[in-house]
Amino acid sequence: MSAQRVIGVDLGGTKILAGSIDGEGRVLDRREVPTPTGSQAELLEGIAAAIEPLVGAGVAALGFGIPSVIDHATGRALGSNNIPLEDLALGRLMSERFGVPAAVENDATVAALAEWRLGAGRGARNMIMLTLGTGVGGGVVLDGALFRGWAELGHVVVVADGPPCQGNCTGSGHLEAVASGNAADRAAEKLWGEGASAELLVGRASEGDAAALEVLSGIGHLLGAGIGSVVNVFGAELVIVGGGFGIAAAEFLFPEAVEVARREVQLESFRAALRIVKAELGSDAGLIGTGLLAFEAL
Ligand SMILES: [Zn+2]
Numbered sequence: 001m002s003a004q005r006v007i008g009v010d011l012g013g014t015k016i017l018a019g020s021i022d023g024e025g026r027v028l029d030r031r032e033v034p035t036p037t038g039s040q041a042e043l044l045e046g047i048a049a050a051i052e053p054l055v056g057a058g059v060a061a062l063g064f065g066i067p068s069v070i071d072h073a074t075g076r077a078l079g080s081n082n083i084p085l086e087d088l089a090l091g092r093l094m095s096e097r098f099g100v101p102a103a104v105e106n107d108a109t110v111a112a113l114a115e116w117r118l119g120a121g122r123g124a125r126n127m128i129m130l131t132l133g134t135g136v137g138g139g140v141v142l143d144g145a146l147f148r149g150w151a152e153l154g155h156v157v158v159v160a161d162g163p164p165c166q167g168n169c170t171g172s173g174h175l176e177a178v179a180s181g182n183a184a185d186r187a188a189e190k191l192w193g194e195g196a197s198a199e200l201l202v203g204r205a206s207e208g209d210a211a212a213l214e215v216l217s218g219i220g221h222l223l224g225a226g227i228g229s230v231v232n233v234f235g236a237e238l239v240i241v242g243g244g245f246g247i248a249a250a251e252f253l254f255p256e257a258v259e260v261a262r263r264e265v266q267l268e269s270f271r272a273a274l275r276i277v278k279a280e281l282g283s284d285a286g287l288i289g290t291g292l293l294a295f296e297a298l
Contacts, residue, residue, distance in 0.1 A: 004022070004023060004060045004295075004298075005021060006020075006059065006062065006063060006295055006298075007019070007020055007021070007051055007062050007294065008063045008065070008287050008290030008291035009051060009063070009064045009065070009290055010065045010107060010110075010287040010290055011047065011064060011065060011066045011083065011107065012067065012133055013037075013081075013082035013133065013167075014034070014133070015032055015033065015035055016031075016032070016033050016047060017031075017032050018030065018050040019031070020059070021287070021288065021290075021291030021294070023295060025118050025288045025291055025292060027291070029054055037083055037084055040084045040088065042084075044090075044093070047094070059098075060294075060298055061294040061295065061298050062091075062098060062102040063102070063110070063290035063291055063292070064091065064105070064290060064293075065105055065110040065111070065286045065287075065289055066080065066104060066105075066107055067080055067081060067082055067108075067134075067135060068080035068083075069106070069150060070104060074089065075089050075091050076088060077089075077104065079168065080168075081166070081167035081168050081176075082134050082135050090104050091104040101294075101297040101298065103293045103296060103297035105148070105289075105290075105293050106137065106151075107137055107286050108129060108131045108139040108151075108154075108286075109146065109148060110139070110286055110292070111131050111137070111242055111243075111285040111286040111289050112127070112128075112129035112139025112141060112240070113139070113292055113293065114281055114292060115240050115242070115279055115285050115289075118288065118292075119240070119280035119285060120277050120279060120280040124141060124237065125141070125144045126142060126234060126235055126236045127236050127237070128140055128141075128153070128234060128239045129241075129242060129279070130153060130154075130223075130226070130227070130241050130242070131241075131242045131243035131285075131286070132181060132242070132243040132244075132245045133244050133246070134181055134182055135167065135182070136155075136175050136179055136180045136243075137153070137154055137243070138152065139151065140153075140234055140236075153230050155175070155176060156226055156230060158174070158178060158179075158226045158229070159173030159177075159222065162174075162177065163183075175222070175223070178222045179222055179223045179226065180245065181243070181245030184197075184198035184216075184245055187219070188200050188201040188215075201215060201216065201249075202216070202245075205249075213252060216249055216253055217252065217253075217255070220252065220260075221256045221257070223256075223260075224257035224258065224259065224260025224264070225264060227239050227260075227264075228260060228263065229264065231264075231265050232264070232265060232266050237270070237274060237275065238274075238275050239274070239275070239276045240278070240280075241253070241278055241279065242278070242279030242281075242283070242285050242286075247279060247283055257276060
Protein backbone atom coordinates (compact mmCIF):
# COMPACT_ATOMS: atom_id res chain seq x y z
CA MET A 1 0.00 0.00 0.00
CA SER A 2 2.77 2.44 0.91
CA ALA A 3 4.16 2.29 -2.63
CA GLN A 4 0.94 3.77 -3.89
CA ARG A 5 0.09 7.43 -3.76
CA VAL A 6 -3.14 9.36 -3.79
CA ILE A 7 -4.12 12.98 -4.29
CA GLY A 8 -5.80 14.82 -1.46
CA VAL A 9 -7.61 18.14 -1.86
CA ASP A 10 -8.35 20.38 1.12
CA LEU A 11 -10.91 22.82 -0.19
CA GLY A 12 -11.01 25.96 1.93
CA GLY A 13 -12.99 29.15 1.64
CA THR A 14 -9.82 31.05 0.73
CA LYS A 15 -7.46 28.51 -0.85
CA ILE A 16 -7.41 25.07 -2.41
CA LEU A 17 -4.57 22.93 -1.12
CA ALA A 18 -3.87 19.80 -3.18
CA GLY A 19 -1.15 17.27 -2.44
CA SER A 20 0.27 13.99 -3.57
CA ILE A 21 0.31 11.78 -0.45
CA ASP A 22 1.76 8.35 0.30
CA GLY A 23 0.38 5.55 2.48
CA GLU A 24 2.18 6.91 5.56
CA GLY A 25 0.42 10.27 5.23
CA ARG A 26 3.52 12.05 3.90
CA VAL A 27 2.88 14.94 1.52
CA LEU A 28 5.23 14.38 -1.44
CA ASP A 29 4.21 17.29 -3.64
CA ARG A 30 1.71 20.10 -3.29
CA ARG A 31 -0.15 22.86 -5.08
CA GLU A 32 -1.91 25.83 -3.55
CA VAL A 33 -4.31 28.05 -5.50
CA PRO A 34 -6.87 30.66 -4.45
CA THR A 35 -10.44 29.33 -4.21
CA PRO A 36 -12.59 30.68 -7.08
CA THR A 37 -15.87 31.63 -5.43
CA GLY A 38 -17.66 33.32 -8.36
CA SER A 39 -19.73 30.28 -9.32
CA GLN A 40 -19.89 26.50 -8.86
CA ALA A 41 -18.52 25.93 -12.38
CA GLU A 42 -15.49 28.14 -11.68
CA LEU A 43 -14.95 26.39 -8.37
CA LEU A 44 -14.98 22.94 -10.03
CA GLU A 45 -12.48 24.09 -12.67
CA GLY A 46 -10.27 25.49 -9.90
CA ILE A 47 -10.32 22.15 -8.09
CA ALA A 48 -9.50 20.22 -11.28
CA ALA A 49 -6.70 22.66 -12.12
CA ALA A 50 -5.14 22.12 -8.68
CA ILE A 51 -5.23 18.34 -9.16
CA GLU A 52 -3.99 18.14 -12.76
CA PRO A 53 -0.28 18.98 -12.24
CA LEU A 54 -0.09 16.28 -9.54
CA VAL A 55 -1.61 13.51 -11.64
CA GLY A 56 1.14 11.29 -12.92
CA ALA A 57 1.75 7.58 -13.04
CA GLY A 58 0.39 5.71 -10.06
CA VAL A 59 -2.26 7.96 -8.57
CA ALA A 60 -4.65 5.45 -7.07
CA ALA A 61 -7.46 7.57 -5.66
CA LEU A 62 -8.65 11.08 -4.82
CA GLY A 63 -9.80 12.39 -1.45
CA PHE A 64 -11.64 15.66 -0.84
CA GLY A 65 -12.19 17.61 2.34
CA ILE A 66 -14.88 20.23 1.76
CA PRO A 67 -16.48 22.81 4.07
CA SER A 68 -19.91 21.30 3.56
CA VAL A 69 -22.49 19.01 5.07
CA ILE A 70 -22.23 15.62 3.29
CA ASP A 71 -25.11 13.23 2.71
CA HIS A 72 -23.28 9.92 3.07
CA ALA A 73 -26.18 7.91 1.63
CA THR A 74 -25.85 9.67 -1.74
CA GLY A 75 -22.32 11.12 -1.52
CA ARG A 76 -23.67 14.59 -2.25
CA ALA A 77 -22.51 17.82 -0.66
CA LEU A 78 -25.80 19.25 0.55
CA GLY A 79 -24.74 22.81 1.18
CA SER A 80 -21.69 24.87 2.05
CA ASN A 81 -21.33 28.03 4.00
CA ASN A 82 -18.42 29.91 2.44
CA ILE A 83 -18.09 28.44 -1.09
CA PRO A 84 -20.55 28.07 -4.00
CA LEU A 85 -21.06 24.31 -3.77
CA GLU A 86 -24.55 22.99 -3.32
CA ASP A 87 -26.31 19.68 -3.91
CA LEU A 88 -23.42 18.25 -5.90
CA ALA A 89 -21.86 14.77 -6.07
CA LEU A 90 -18.29 16.10 -6.17
CA GLY A 91 -16.71 12.67 -5.66
CA ARG A 92 -18.53 11.05 -8.58
CA LEU A 93 -17.79 14.03 -10.81
CA MET A 94 -14.04 14.02 -10.06
CA SER A 95 -13.87 10.22 -10.19
CA GLU A 96 -15.26 10.30 -13.74
CA ARG A 97 -12.94 13.13 -14.72
CA PHE A 98 -9.73 11.52 -13.45
CA GLY A 99 -10.69 7.83 -13.79
CA VAL A 100 -9.89 6.78 -10.20
CA PRO A 101 -12.03 6.24 -7.08
CA ALA A 102 -12.78 9.38 -5.07
CA ALA A 103 -14.03 9.97 -1.54
CA VAL A 104 -15.51 13.14 -0.07
CA GLU A 105 -15.78 14.14 3.56
CA ASN A 106 -16.30 17.29 5.59
CA ASP A 107 -12.99 19.20 5.83
CA ALA A 108 -12.86 19.40 9.61
CA THR A 109 -13.79 15.72 9.88
CA VAL A 110 -10.75 14.75 7.77
CA ALA A 111 -8.54 17.12 9.76
CA ALA A 112 -9.73 15.32 12.90
CA LEU A 113 -8.98 11.98 11.22
CA ALA A 114 -5.40 13.07 10.48
CA GLU A 115 -4.73 14.42 13.98
CA TRP A 116 -6.28 11.30 15.52
CA ARG A 117 -4.19 8.87 13.46
CA LEU A 118 -0.93 10.79 13.08
CA GLY A 119 -0.99 13.91 15.25
CA ALA A 120 -1.99 15.31 18.63
CA GLY A 121 -4.98 12.96 18.98
CA ARG A 122 -3.14 9.63 18.80
CA GLY A 123 -4.71 7.17 21.23
CA ALA A 124 -7.65 9.42 22.16
CA ARG A 125 -11.05 7.72 22.61
CA ASN A 126 -13.13 10.91 22.62
CA MET A 127 -11.75 14.02 20.98
CA ILE A 128 -12.92 17.12 19.20
CA MET A 129 -11.11 19.08 16.54
CA LEU A 130 -11.99 22.70 15.83
CA THR A 131 -10.53 24.34 12.75
CA LEU A 132 -10.46 28.13 12.86
CA GLY A 133 -10.00 29.28 9.28
CA THR A 134 -12.24 31.25 6.93
CA GLY A 135 -15.04 29.63 8.93
CA VAL A 136 -14.99 27.33 11.95
CA GLY A 137 -15.22 23.58 11.32
CA GLY A 138 -15.65 20.71 13.74
CA GLY A 139 -14.62 17.04 13.70
CA VAL A 140 -15.37 14.46 16.35
CA VAL A 141 -13.92 11.10 17.42
CA LEU A 142 -16.47 9.31 19.57
CA ASP A 143 -15.85 6.05 21.45
CA GLY A 144 -12.75 5.38 19.38
CA ALA A 145 -14.39 5.94 15.98
CA LEU A 146 -14.49 8.91 13.61
CA PHE A 147 -17.97 10.44 13.69
CA ARG A 148 -19.11 11.04 10.11
CA GLY A 149 -22.48 12.61 10.78
CA TRP A 150 -23.52 16.21 11.12
CA ALA A 151 -21.14 18.04 13.47
CA GLU A 152 -21.32 21.71 12.52
CA LEU A 153 -19.53 22.76 15.69
CA GLY A 154 -18.71 26.18 14.25
CA HIS A 155 -22.40 26.98 14.42
CA VAL A 156 -22.97 26.47 18.14
CA VAL A 157 -24.27 29.65 19.76
CA VAL A 158 -21.77 31.32 22.07
CA VAL A 159 -23.44 34.76 22.22
CA ALA A 160 -27.25 34.58 22.14
CA ASP A 161 -28.50 37.16 19.58
CA GLY A 162 -24.86 38.11 18.98
CA PRO A 163 -23.24 39.23 15.72
CA PRO A 164 -24.68 37.67 12.56
CA CYS A 165 -22.95 34.54 11.26
CA GLN A 166 -21.33 34.59 7.84
CA GLY A 167 -21.88 33.02 4.42
CA ASN A 168 -25.25 31.34 4.01
CA CYS A 169 -25.76 30.88 7.75
CA THR A 170 -28.84 32.66 9.10
CA GLY A 171 -27.77 32.34 12.74
CA SER A 172 -26.15 34.84 15.04
CA GLY A 173 -23.55 34.71 17.79
CA HIS A 174 -22.20 31.43 16.40
CA LEU A 175 -18.63 30.41 17.16
CA GLU A 176 -17.84 31.03 13.47
CA ALA A 177 -19.17 34.59 13.75
CA VAL A 178 -16.78 35.45 16.57
CA ALA A 179 -13.76 33.10 16.43
CA SER A 180 -13.02 32.43 12.74
CA GLY A 181 -10.18 33.98 10.77
CA ASN A 182 -12.82 36.16 9.09
CA ALA A 183 -14.08 37.34 12.49
CA ALA A 184 -10.48 38.20 13.40
CA ASP A 185 -10.13 40.11 10.10
CA ARG A 186 -13.18 42.17 11.06
CA ALA A 187 -11.82 42.78 14.57
CA ALA A 188 -8.52 43.97 13.07
CA GLU A 189 -10.36 46.33 10.69
CA LYS A 190 -12.22 47.77 13.64
CA LEU A 191 -8.88 48.59 15.27
CA TRP A 192 -6.83 49.72 12.32
CA GLY A 193 -9.20 50.33 9.43
CA GLU A 194 -9.94 48.67 6.11
CA GLY A 195 -7.47 46.09 4.88
CA ALA A 196 -6.21 45.15 8.35
CA SER A 197 -6.28 41.38 8.79
CA ALA A 198 -6.09 38.52 11.28
CA GLU A 199 -2.45 38.18 10.26
CA LEU A 200 -1.76 41.77 11.31
CA LEU A 201 -3.68 41.18 14.54
CA VAL A 202 -1.50 38.19 15.44
CA GLY A 203 1.64 40.01 14.33
CA ARG A 204 0.87 43.02 16.54
CA ALA A 205 0.03 40.70 19.47
CA SER A 206 3.46 39.07 19.04
CA GLU A 207 5.00 42.54 19.44
CA GLY A 208 3.05 43.04 22.66
CA ASP A 209 0.43 45.48 21.31
CA ALA A 210 -2.13 45.81 24.12
CA ALA A 211 -5.18 46.29 21.86
CA ALA A 212 -4.29 43.24 19.77
CA LEU A 213 -3.72 41.11 22.87
CA GLU A 214 -7.07 42.20 24.30
CA VAL A 215 -8.99 41.38 21.12
CA LEU A 216 -7.38 37.94 20.85
CA SER A 217 -8.03 37.25 24.52
CA GLY A 218 -11.70 38.19 23.90
CA ILE A 219 -11.85 35.76 20.96
CA GLY A 220 -10.21 33.14 23.23
CA HIS A 221 -12.93 33.76 25.81
CA LEU A 222 -15.71 32.94 23.33
CA LEU A 223 -13.71 30.04 21.91
CA GLY A 224 -13.51 28.68 25.46
CA ALA A 225 -17.29 28.99 25.83
CA GLY A 226 -17.74 27.05 22.58
CA ILE A 227 -15.25 24.40 23.67
CA GLY A 228 -16.98 24.00 27.04
CA SER A 229 -20.32 23.50 25.29
CA VAL A 230 -19.13 20.89 22.80
CA VAL A 231 -17.18 19.05 25.50
CA ASN A 232 -20.40 18.87 27.52
CA VAL A 233 -22.18 17.37 24.49
CA PHE A 234 -19.57 14.81 23.45
CA GLY A 235 -17.72 14.09 26.67
CA ALA A 236 -14.36 14.67 24.98
CA GLU A 237 -11.13 14.53 26.98
CA LEU A 238 -9.13 16.29 24.27
CA VAL A 239 -9.80 19.32 22.09
CA ILE A 240 -7.43 20.05 19.21
CA VAL A 241 -7.45 23.52 17.71
CA GLY A 242 -6.27 23.83 14.11
CA GLY A 243 -6.93 25.88 10.99
CA GLY A 244 -4.78 28.74 9.73
CA PHE A 245 -5.99 31.33 12.23
CA GLY A 246 -6.29 28.84 15.11
CA ILE A 247 -2.68 27.76 14.74
CA ALA A 248 -1.25 31.24 14.20
CA ALA A 249 -3.13 32.73 17.17
CA ALA A 250 -3.07 29.72 19.55
CA GLU A 251 -0.67 31.17 22.12
CA PHE A 252 -2.87 34.29 22.46
CA LEU A 253 -6.21 32.45 22.45
CA PHE A 254 -5.41 29.52 24.71
CA PRO A 255 -4.89 31.05 28.18
CA GLU A 256 -8.40 32.55 28.25
CA ALA A 257 -9.98 29.69 26.25
CA VAL A 258 -8.64 27.04 28.64
CA GLU A 259 -9.84 28.91 31.70
CA VAL A 260 -13.36 29.49 30.35
CA ALA A 261 -13.70 25.96 28.91
CA ARG A 262 -12.67 24.40 32.26
CA ARG A 263 -15.23 26.55 34.05
CA GLU A 264 -18.02 25.48 31.69
CA VAL A 265 -17.34 21.75 31.75
CA GLN A 266 -19.91 20.18 34.00
CA LEU A 267 -18.18 17.21 35.58
CA GLU A 268 -15.22 17.70 37.93
CA SER A 269 -13.27 14.70 36.63
CA PHE A 270 -13.70 15.89 33.02
CA ARG A 271 -12.73 19.40 34.01
CA ALA A 272 -9.45 18.18 35.48
CA ALA A 273 -8.66 15.84 32.59
CA LEU A 274 -9.56 18.19 29.72
CA ARG A 275 -6.66 19.02 27.43
CA ILE A 276 -6.76 21.76 24.80
CA VAL A 277 -3.87 21.58 22.36
CA LYS A 278 -2.74 22.95 19.01
CA ALA A 279 -2.95 20.74 15.90
CA GLU A 280 0.35 18.86 15.65
CA LEU A 281 0.16 18.54 11.88
CA GLY A 282 -0.35 22.29 11.62
CA SER A 283 -2.30 23.63 8.69
CA ASP A 284 -1.55 20.37 6.80
CA ALA A 285 -3.98 18.39 9.01
CA GLY A 286 -6.83 18.75 6.52
CA LEU A 287 -4.65 17.87 3.53
CA ILE A 288 -3.16 14.78 5.20
CA GLY A 289 -6.66 13.75 6.26
CA THR A 290 -7.86 13.84 2.65
CA GLY A 291 -4.97 11.50 1.80
CA LEU A 292 -6.02 9.05 4.52
CA LEU A 293 -9.58 9.30 3.22
CA ALA A 294 -8.46 8.57 -0.34
CA PHE A 295 -6.62 5.42 0.82
CA GLU A 296 -9.87 4.32 2.48
CA ALA A 297 -11.57 4.62 -0.92
CA LEU A 298 -9.26 1.94 -2.42
ZN1 LIG B 1 -23.45 30.04 11.74
